[in-house]
Amino acid sequence: SQQGEEDPQALSIQEGENATMNCSYKTSINNLQWYRQNSGRGLVHLILIRSNEREKHSGRLRVTLDTSKKSSSLLITASRAADTASYFCATGRQAGTALIFGKGTTLSVSS
């Protein structure tokens, strides 16, 4: 079952703009992970944030986590056409256990 909602469901932006995706979840978590999926292929792991962390950066990615609101956001700065993909958040109740996925955001970046 899905853990929660992601919004927006779809996002269209121009190259160079920033893209922000939000994720909400329902239960307590150990970690939250963001993945990218291109055209129905396998999932590429982007970033993991633990429940005791509030913000993490990786290159052009910035993830925040607010456990009091049970929500997370993924910011992609200076978007490129190659960032066009579906983005999913997934939560883990414990380290190493199965993930529960959100519904995903489809990002389209046009040049």
Place this chain on the structure above:
Amino acid sequence: SAVISQKPSRDICQRGTSLTIQCQVDSQVTMMFWYRQQPGQSLTLIATANQGSEATYESGFVIDKFPISRPNLTFSTLTVSNMSPEDSSIYLCSSGTGALETQYFGPGTRLLVL
């Protein structure tokens, strides 16, 4: 990071037949997971496979339909039995260990049932 491969990458099958999907991890892992992604949807967990014990299935998935093997710490198979068009999906395996929080996914098996 773990590198995970799956075979086959895609297949087209006739209804009523079965397909076995293989998942190979390049290192020993405690748990392996199987997910289904129906067209245009997110991922749903089918089952968790621990080596040496029966797989644990999520609500809505049963062993008769999705038998799983886990013969060692680097390999697992998922069989989709008596297929119908509703089974057309991408099937993905992933791995996790108690210490490793990051989960890595295989490239997926795209199944079309006619």
